[in-house]
Amino acid sequence: MPTGLGCNPMTPRRVPDHSTLPMALCYNRLRMLVDTHAHLTMSDYAPDLPAVLERAAMAGVSSVVCVGIDLSSSREAIGLARRHGGVVATVGVHPNDGAPLPGCWLDELRSLAAEPEVVAIGEIGLDYYRDRVPRDRQRELFQAQLDLAGELGLPVVVHNRQADSDIMDMLGRWASQLSAQHPKGVLHCFSGDLAMMQSCTEAGFCISFAGPITYPGSKNAAGLVAAAASDRLLVETDSPYLSPQGCRGRRNEPSNVRLVAEQMAIFRGESLNTVMHYTGQNADRLFGLKDRSTLTLRD
Numbered sequence: 001m002p003t004g005l006g007c008n009p010m011t012p013r014r015v016p017d018h019s020t021l022p023m024a025l026c027y028n029r030l031r032m033l034v035d036t037h038a039h040l041t042m043s044d045y046a047p048d049l050p051a052v053l054e055r056a057a058m059a060g061v062s063s064v065v066c067v068g069i070d071l072s073s074s075r076e077a078i079g080l081a082r083r084h085g086g087v088v089a090t091v092g093v094h095p096n097d098g099a100p101l102p103g104c105w106l107d108e109l110r111s112l113a114a115e116p117e118v119v120a121i122g123e124i125g126l127d128y129y130r131d132r133v134p135r136d137r138q139r140e141l142f143q144a145q146l147d148l149a150g151e152l153g154l155p156v157v158v159h160n161r162q163a164d165s166d167i168m169d170m171l172g173r174w175a176s177q178l179s180a181q182h183p184k185g186v187l188h189c190f191s192g193d194l195a196m197m198q199s200c201t202e203a204g205f206c207i208s209f210a211g212p213i214t215y216p217g218s219k220n221a222a223g224l225v226a227a228a229a230s231d232r233l234l235v236e237t238d239s240p241y242l243s244p245q246g247c248r249g250r251r252n253e254p255s256n257v258r259l260v261a262e263q264m265a266i267f268r269g270e271s272l273n274t275v276m277h278y279t280g281q282n283a284d285r286l287f288g289l290k291d292r293s294t295l296t297l298r299d
């Protein structure tokens with residue numbers, strides 16, 4: 001079971017400075033890591049969610065964005081955000097979950113999105129790898145949810161698997177119709193190339209990296225992470241999936257977002273605190289987290 005400060009206590013620390021947050025700092029502004037993408041509604045967390053969130057707080061995480069993938073998980077994400085301070089929700093239909101939807105799905109999503117716990121529309125996008133849902137149906141669902149986000153002034157959390165060109169086209173068209181103040185969104189667990197990253201960030205989107213940047217085999221990650229604009233970078237776990245190196249094969253959880261931030265610090269030649277600071281600020285800005293409650297530690 002992962003501990004709060006990295007999942008393998010025997011793993012040597014790779015970042016010399018700020019590698020262990022003193023307990024006292026966990027209570028103040030230095031606790032600013034935001035896990036911008038976690039599926040806490042999965043049954044994996046049913047037995048011990050309070051302990052999972054406690055470990056996240058201990059690791060320096062202030063907020064977790066709990067991401068819906070269909071109507072029922074979106075509803076559950078809102079309920080979970082109501083019960084746990086420091087958790088906020090997104091609502092949306094994932095491209096792999098778009099086949100059997102009730103006729104009124106978009107109205108239902110619209111009413112869920114109006115709940116105060118909701119900070120974005122997502123997880124939405126295109127998945128041409130799994131192809132579980134016909135591609136034209138995926139594009140139809142994606143566009144309808146982009147339009148909903150536009151209507152409600154919300155950012156989007158975007159899933160992209162082997163659909164770079166259509167994602168770019170659809171996001172580009174959507175973003176060009178929005179006002180300058182409208183928060184755009186994030187390409188979660190970014191898998192595109194440098195050119196795609198640059199055009200997304202120039203269009204106002206954030207780029208989020210997850211556990212795969214810690215894998216020895218992910219050769220492109222270092223260059224991408226190093227080249228990203230600091231005001232567009234986010235960190236995430238995609239829990240319970242994509243456990244960082246050292247925890248692979250085990251359930252991922254939000255405390256491990258610290259390992260992603262540490263790897264990002266190494267690739268960028270920055271301190272962990274610097275990465276925590278700007279990724280936290282970027283998450284605050286994108287999801288409007290500033291005046292919301294944060295994860296709390298029990299006495």
Ligand SMILES: [Zn+2]
Nearest residue numbers: 037067123238
């Ligand atoms: Zn996800």
